[in-house]
Amino acid sequence: MDIDLNSLDPDLRTAKLSGIASASFGLLSLCLAIIPICGGITSILGVVLGLYSLKTEHSKIAIAGVILSGLGVLITIVYALFLFLFQK
Numbered sequence: 001m002d003i004d005l006n007s008l009d010p011d012l013r014t015a016k017l018s019g020i021a022s023a024s025f026g027l028l029s030l031c032l033a034i035i036p037i038c039g040g041i042t043s044i045l046g047v048v049l050g051l052y053s054l055k056t057e058h059s060k061i062a063i064a065g066v067i068l069s070g071l072g073v074l075i076t077i078v079y080a081l082f083l084f085l086f087q088k
Helices: 010-034 036-056 060-085
Strands: none
Touching (some): 010 036
16 A cells, blocks of 8 residues: 555655655654754744645645644743743
């Protein structure tokens, strides 16, 4: 049931790879949320790639990437505010 990416239409191939990259950046952004700059950059990249993938193809992995990246943005913002408000 594997899909040969070389036999797909180039736009569909790009959408599938963008969805996978979005999910990867989403997971990475959750790990890097404790470093606000790194977590913010990776989560924004994940959201952008996920939305790009959803324009072409509505896949579950792209939806998961957008959700994980959005959660990464939220955690990064909350943690950055926590650091800003409670610094000595």
